[in-house]
Amino acid sequence: xxxxxxxxxxxxxxxxxxxxxxxxxxxxxxxxxxxxxxxxxxxxxxxxxxxxxxxxxxxxxxxxxxxxxxxxxxxxxxxxxxxxxxxxxxxxxxxxxxxxxxxxxxxxxxxxxxxxxxxxxxxxxxxxxxxxxxxxxxxxxxxxxxxxxxxxxxxxxxxxxxxxxxxxxxxxxxxxxxxxxxxxxxxxxxxxxxxxxxxxxxxxxxxxxxxxxxxxxxxxxxxxxxxxxxxxxxxxxxxxxxxxxxxxxxxxxxxxxxxxxxxxxxxxxxxxxxxxxxxxxxxxxxxxxxxxxxxxxxxxxxxxxxxxxxxxxxxxxxxxxxxxxxxxxxxxxxxxxxxxxxxxxxxxxxxxxxxxxxxxxxxxxxxxxxxxxxxxxxxxxxxxxxxxxxxxxxx
Amino acid sequence: xxxxxxxxxxxxxxxxxxxxxxxxxxxxxxxxxxxxxxxxxxxxxxxxxxxxxxxxxxxxxxxxxxxxxxxxxxxxxxx
Numbered sequence: 001x002x003x004x005x006x007x008x009x010x011x012x013x014x015x016x017x018x019x020x021x022x023x024x025x026x027x028x029x030x031x032x033x034x035x036x037x038x039x040x041x042x043x044x045x046x047x048x049x050x051x052x053x054x055x056x057x058x059x060x061x062x063x064x065x066x067x068x069x070x071x072x073x074x075x076x077x078x079x080x081x082x083x084x085x086x087x088x089x090x091x092x093x094x095x096x097x098x099x100x101x102x103x104x105x106x107x108x109x110x111x112x113x114x115x116x117x118x119x120x121x122x123x124x125x126x127x128x129x130x131x132x133x134x135x136x137x138x139x140x141x142x143x144x145x146x147x148x149x150x151x152x153x154x155x156x157x158x159x160x161x162x163x164x165x166x167x168x169x170x171x172x173x174x175x176x177x178x179x180x181x182x183x184x185x186x187x188x189x190x191x192x193x194x195x196x197x198x199x200x201x202x203x204x205x206x207x208x209x210x211x212x213x214x215x216x217x218x219x220x221x222x223x224x225x226x227x228x229x230x231x232x233x234x235x236x237x238x239x240x241x242x243x244x245x246x247x248x249x250x251x252x253x254x255x256x257x258x259x260x261x262x263x264x265x266x267x268x269x270x271x272x273x274x275x276x277x278x279x280x281x282x283x284x285x286x287x288x289x290x291x292x293x294x295x296x297x298x299x300x301x302x303x304x305x306x307x308x309x310x311x312x313x314x315x316x317x318x319x320x321x322x323x324x325x326x327x328x329x330x331x332x333x334x335x336x337x338x339x340x341x342x343x344x345x346x347x348x349x350x351x352x353x354x355x356x357x358x359x360x361x362x363x364x365x366x367x368x369x370x371x372x373x374x375x376x377x378x379x380x381x382x383x384x385x386x387x388x389x390x391x392x393x394x395x
Numbered sequence: 396x397x398x399x400x401x402x403x404x405x406x407x408x409x410x411x412x413x414x415x416x417x418x419x420x421x422x423x424x425x426x427x428x429x430x431x432x433x434x435x436x437x438x439x440x441x442x443x444x445x446x447x448x449x450x451x452x453x454x455x456x457x458x459x460x461x462x463x464x465x466x467x468x469x470x471x472x473x474x
Binding site: 286288289290336337339340342372 | 408433434435436437438439
């Protein structure tokens, strides 16, 4: 008598988990220019550093002999690994299984990923592609929704996200259609990025919108990059998945691993007393002539270190991260080429978000001031500019 | 016989037309400033995205324009 049979089953489950949703589903994923979730994790992390958690979680169906017949893995993959030698937690939906809409084990694992990051006090990265729980009727009783796991309103599901946001850096990427709860996860981040041609972000997808509002819009029209680069939902639009991973790695490089630490000071070969001749002439003597504030920021901070955020959202104010003498700093600046650099409602929200990020992770803030004040006019009044503006001022 | 392509130039900001820098019939290259619009006290040069010959100026100095409003028509120069 030995445990050989059980050990063999564990081995088989792990093997079956790696099969994702099958060869056809993987092929389809690739044909659309997208990676599978495990390929994404491998591309994001330091080579060979990923340690997967809960690989054998899923639904097992036994045959008449009591042996493992079929195994449907959890459609969420998670674990710990390293980025630039620093430990991080990572998780993402497996779109090849149920289109990323959570199965029971997948939902549980997606919540566990947040706990993992908080418990280990390491940054959390979410690689998102999937819808929320289905509200359509199930096979057994079409009148009842076939949702899985605990009710969506249960406290722990949101509480842990809030805790993660207040304790560790959270970066999320939309790498395919992201709707419902995953879309909520995407914005519950300190940095969110979407791929230009292969991702869409929607609270409710096309079918839901048509049913509720009678409007027929496809995914791209509803929540493509052209919508969200200006909506403020994402901080950046990436050319492709590799670019999204590069941006996440770069973003995390400016931050400490958690709020109990300070950001790492990187080696810097840019002399601290470097003084650029161009700075003498960028600002025109004629005060009514616009100038390129972004160029000024780039010339002042460590060479190549400026990482702008939400460039097309509230463009009258520039925000981003950078380094000065190797130390991470937050940047805010007025861009007079857009409404003279006035604080619009959108620009104010962008600025407040940056200030809160710096506050959470103890980054100094450097402000390049060319401030005409709050935007005025009927649009500004309608947009509630004074409320958002004051919130930014008091952040 | 081919018809030359018409390029529509739209205001990039809302404001008052301060100065028009090119006359009808004048050729502009991509990036040239066609007119200056005052917005929030700033003098914002409206650069053309593509080169062409100015065929119609739809506004004059002192006019109020809205962002996106057509302000000029150019005729594309066959390449």
